[in-house]
Amino acid sequence: MALPSSESSSSVLRLTFLAVLVITLFLALFARLWFLQVLAGDRYVELADSNRLRTVVTEAPRGAILAADGEELVRNRPALAISADRQALLNAAGDPVDEEAERVIERLAELLELEVEEVIERLGSQRRSPFRPVPVALDVTPEVVFAVQEQRELFPGVVPETLPVRQYPQGTLAAHLVGYIGEISQDELLRPEFTDYRAGDLVGRMGLEQSYEADLRGTAGERVLVVNARGDVLDVQRDREPVQGNDLVTTLDLDLQEATEQLLEDGILASRSIRRDDGQLLPSTAGSAVVLDARTGAVLAMASYPSFDPREFVGGVSVEYFESLLDEESEDPLVNRVIAGGYPPGSVFKTATGAAMIEGGHITPRGQVECTPAFELGGNTFRNWNRGVNEGMMDLSDAMMRSCDTYFYALAFDQWLAEENAEEPDEVVIRVAERFGFGQRTGVDLPGELGGRVPGRQWRQDYWSERRDTYCRQAEEASPGSRAEELMTDLCRFGGAWRGGDAVNTSIGQGDVISTPLQVAASYQAIANDGMLLRPHLGKEVRAPDGTLVRDIEPEELGHIGVDDQTLAVLREGLERTVMHPRGTGQSAFAGFPLDQIPVAGKTGTAELRPKVPYAWFAGYAPADDPEIVVVVNVEQGGGGSQTAAPIVRNIMAHHFGVVLADEAEFEAGDEILD
Amino acid sequence: MATDYGQDRRQRQQRAQVQSRWMEVYDPVRHLDPVLVLTALALTLIGLVAIYSAKLVALSAQGLPPTTYVSRQLLALAIGVVVMVVVAVVDYRVVRVYAPVLYVVSVVLLGLVLSPLGTAFGGAQRWIVIGGFQLQPSELAKLAVLVVVAALLHESEGTPHAGVVLASLVLTLLPAGLVFLQPDLGTSMVFVWSTAVLFLLGGVQARYLIGLTLSGIVGVIVALQTELIEDYQLLRLTAFLDAGDASAAQTAAFQTRQSLIAVGSGQFAGKGLFEGTQTSLSYVPENHTDFIFTVIAEEFGFLGGSLVLGLLLVLVWRGLRIAILAKDTFGTLVAGGIVAILTLQVFVNVGMTIGIMPVTGLPLPFISYGGTSLIVWFAMIGLLLNIHMRRF
Structure with missing residues (x-):
């Protein structure tokens, strides 16, 4: 070697230093690689999948709700909507991505006659999948759609669509029974029954829409797309077509439902002109009526007054309307008093x-x-x-x-x-x-x-x-x-x-007893049906969109009321005499009703709830000898049962049996004149 | 007096036989390092597969043949092998003599890059086009600076005085500065690093080393203060520090985050060849060049990543062995310098993909797509072979 030995050992020392440094750096790489791939690998696998897979959901059209005769209470209708691609217009912070996007949003706001902030707010709704256009306006005019279609260059990222929305061919009819739908809330999403729901999904919020959610909902279509970093769709990993929800056929008698709602309202309004003994008019603030099939427990009609308009809930209820419903003055129109009104019977x-x-x-x-x-x-x-x-x-x-x-x-x-x-x-x-x-x-x-x-x-x-x-x-x-x-x-x-x-x-049904009009109706149904209590129900059958029967909803026996024949006979006799005996408390209300052809049995009730004016009750069934229907009416602060509630029951029965009464709205003045 | 017969002839024949045997032993061709060459070739082949896999989907989507990059890289490999053989054949001491020429050519080329003749891509001007080929002079300059500084230190026979150190610094910082202006911060750091390691190996006194290190630190601080480093470079340098939070695609952390996802999701055994989604779907940027390691780590997992690192470690081992065996200071310095450059590039490049180093544009030796880089690395293998063959 040319180098002196001391130089040589120094050189080896310096090379050793380099070797140690090099090996340390490599070990650091191995260690980090082990951590990332072996120890933390699972987490990164999830991140990689969420990167590359995009799920696009196509909502399934919801099933219809039908009256017993097949008439539609709720169905879907196609609504013209203006939707926009959020990613094209807004950045992650919810602001317009650039000046061009800002101008598009301004033009869109002008076209839809909305505030710019409102458009941005609707667009930014994080409840929607970024891979679906976000509806900005529902039920726009065809002119708006044409404007967007004809000037595509002015509206990049904006798409006119047709979306299925709820439609109520019968208007406000049976609003409490049908209910309404709304977007699922964050809290609901966490509940076990909503595990297969995702943000933005519509869910039944009330009535049959809620209780038959599983039947009506259908199965959303789902396309799982493989996308690259730019968002280009490269492949479709899974494609499932949406399956329309099943239709629910109810036991509701459309004609009777209409009449019941009308007669209840008429009766309540008419009773407000009755003067009590102290000279005050009856308040008759609210009320409810229910008609059951005496043999099956099927609900033929159910009405609660005041009511609301489910059409207001289509595409999201407005704040003003919702607040007006919650206003104390408006007597809780959203409450179905037949099932949720608790009164002393x-x-x-x-x-x-x-x-x-x-x-x-x-x-x-x-x-x-x-x-x-x-x-x-x-x-x-x-x-x-x-x-x-x-x-x-x-x-x-x-x-x-x-x-x-x-x-x-x-x-x-x-x-x-x-x-x-x-x-x-x-x-x-x-x-x-x-x-x-x-x-x-x-x-x-x-x-x-x-x-x-x-x-x-x-x-x-x-x-x-x-x-x-x-x-x-x-x-x-x-x-x-x-x-x-x-x-x-x-x-x-x-x-x-x-x-x-x-x-x-x-x-006497006072004190701390609380019951709903439906419970009262069920108990009278049992009396009318030889003592067998049946579960009141609105669902009759579930049908597939093509009309084939999916399942029947059978009447269900809840049990016998457990009284012997003689007792039952005496009870029924008492109820018959209440209406048909000259001294019966319900007799006056049924004056003019053809009791000889259609005998009626029933019971008046005047529930004290001091300091309020008493709550009026009437529960009855007809024909008394072979009961077909059970009718119960309750009027809050409606005075005596025979005064306010019984005439409404009479009118409903008259309608059902096709009886034309001389004077439908016949109410008597006075103070709690007959129980 | 020696005769041509009897004992003399026998002795002469025996001597000739011994000499001939010795000559055979000392024949450079008999002292190739097959491990070194085969390892380099193996790494290049892995690189070709990774480049193919990285660009398969993207190229198909563009309607280009999926072998577009691979065939170019294969051509570079062929040139690289020829260059390796040529470099190995010529005695490295000749290389030492001609080092200044190589250096001057490199610096001129670096100057050309910055001139209007240079080609810009992605905000950086790094290439010149010669006869349809893109040449990246900074790769060549790495080798030139290494050789010229090693030659200078060799002259001072193990005790370089201040003048040699100063001259080496100037020779290093000139090309480093030109590269920095492209701007290519990563490669300019390689020059500094390679010269620093040569100082260490070349016997530069400890006080100089410490002094230079300190002034280097001061220099970096000054550079940051005076905004010599462009904002995007600073962003990229600091992005890896907070790669944990999910930021938008536009931010600098995106690259690091996607790279981490790619590597991590490869797990122990990988997703399989062409099954990597992060890289093939372009979530990882520059996945055939700077981020090529993510392709290997995603598709072949910890096993594949370790194999590549292991093969690179074999190169390091052979390089260090050659540095020790080299018969002169120049050989030791060049071999040690090559090991140092290799290690730095591997650590910075792989470290960047696994989030322990900032994002800088340093290619992974032998693996990353890039013709000049591959050819220069085979030239370095040629140099190592050369030093190894002529160690006696």
Whole structure:
């Protein structure tokens, strides 16, 4: 070697230094590669797939909802829409990509008569797939479409489309039953039942649209595209055509539905001109009506007043309209009161309590009790509705006909005493009322049904333990010696006790009993149908778009009301006499109705909800000897049942049986004239 | 007196036999390094497959034959092999003598690149077109600077004084500056790095090395402060630091992010040849040149990536071995310098694709598409062979 040995060793040392450096750098590369590919590889596989695959969803046309005769309540119609490619016009931050895009948006805004900000906001809706044009305006005029088509160069990225939207050939008819659809919310997307939904999907928001969502929805078409970095589509990995949703055929009788809605509204409006004894007009703020098929439980008509216009919800409801619906003055038009209105049933509950008293062994169907003007209990006076007249001895039939409260008071008190003395109280009213369908949901195929309540000892105890602290605090805060202090102290100490007064109140459907018009209708349907309670339902069958039957929705027995034949016969006799006996509480409303041809059975109810004007009830069925239909009407603050509710029922029945009444809108003045 | 018969003749014959045996032993052709050559060829073949795979979809979409790039690269390979043989045959000491000529030619060519004769692409002016071929003089200049500085240090016989160090610096910074103006920050760094390693190996005193390192750091800071480095270069340099957040395609982090996805999604065994989606669908930019490693890592996984790095490591090993065996300082310096350039380019290039180095336009030796680069790398292999053959 030419180099001296010291130089040589220095050279080797320096080369070793280089070698160590080189190997260190290579090791760093190996280590990083191991981390990326082996340890973190799975995550990058997902990222790579989300890079290259784009899913384009084609919405499936939703199924139609039909009346029993096949008439369409809701269907799809093609709507002209102006959509735009978000990616072409907006950047990731939601601003126009360049000046050209800005001008396109300005032109679009002018054409659609919208604010520029509004167009940008609609375009920027992140709820839509970036690979589908975003609808900016729905139901535009053909002129707008022509303008875009003829001046393509002015509107790059803007496309006229035809989108399926909901259409209501019957207008507002059956709005509560049909419901409406809306875009699925973020919260809903997280719920298990919506796992196969994606943002921007439409979902049933109310009524049958909601309860038959799975049938109506159909299956969205899905194209999975392989795209490159520029967004060019290179290949179609999967292509699934959309499958139109199935049609729902309902049990609704279109003609009867129309009549029921009209007659309910007419009746409510007419009752507002009735003066009460104090000179005030009846408020009759709202109401509801339901017609069931007595043999199947099928809903033939269901109306809730006030109502709303589902057409306003097409393509997204406007803020103003939605707020007007939520306004306190407008009496909750979105609520279907038949299933979601919880009211004390008042006297229409007496069928259940009457049967309970017999089952409790306090009386026989023909056993008699004196119908006194009032019932004294522990210093409190529980009066009969008729104020002061002793109507003499009565059996169950008479008590129903005259709606005698004191008959029920006396028996309910006996029952309460028996329960008090028993080791394990057998609360027969709860038991029987539940068999009649009260205190639980009927299971009707509509969302948002209320379960109602039949109160008893357990309920009282639970209710009290929840509120006890409040009662006790209020007792302490009340001024000493006041009425409030007395009441609150009593509630604080003994509020959990189920007292005789509670039992007495419950026996006439007052106090803490809560029921929906549909529960009442179901219980009367059971009476009309030899005691068999059926599940009320609106769905009749599901049909494929080509008309083939997918499935039948069969009537479903919920159970027998569990009363013997004699009791049932006496109950039915009482209901018949209520309408058809000269002294029946419902008789006056049915004056002029051809009862000799179409006998009617029914029960009036006047539910007290102080300080409000009483709620009017009437529940009945016809023909009484071979029941076809059950009709229940409730009018909030409509006064007496015979005064406001019974005439509406009468008119609905008249319509159904094709009876022409001399004077349809015949209402009587006065204050709670007949229960 | 020696006669031509009897014992003399026998002894002479024996001596001739021994000499002949020794001559055979010392015959340069008998001291080729087949491992070195075969490794270089293997890497080039892998590169050809990767280039084909990278451009298959994009070229087909354009209606071009998918072999467009591969056939050009094959031509470069053929030229490269010829160049390698030529460089290996001529004694490297001759190369040392002619190093200044090579250097002057390179600098002139670099000057031409910046003149109106140069060809710009993607914001950088890096090529000149000669007879239908694009030549990238900066690749040639790498070799020229290496050889000329090694020759200078060789002259000073292991104890270079300040004047030699200064001259080397000037000789390095002139082409580095020209390349920087193209602008090609990555390649200009290669010149600096290669000379720095030559200083280390060439016996430059430690205090000079430390002093130069410090002034280099100061220089970088000044460059950043005075905006000598263009904004996009700075962006690219810093983008890898925050590659974690999902940014839009336009931002500088996009390249790094897509590259990471490509490499990571290859997992252990890869997606298979032509099955890489990130690279073939053009999510990774420049996937046949600077980002070629992503194609290999995506389609052949950790195994494929490791194989390529392993083969490059074999080159490093052979290079270092040759540096140790070389019979003179020039040989040691050239071999060591080649190893240093190779390592830097591999580390910066692969490091860039896996997010530990900034995005700079340095090709991956033997693999990346680019004729000049491939030919120059085969010339370097020729030089290594040359030094290895003539080590006695």
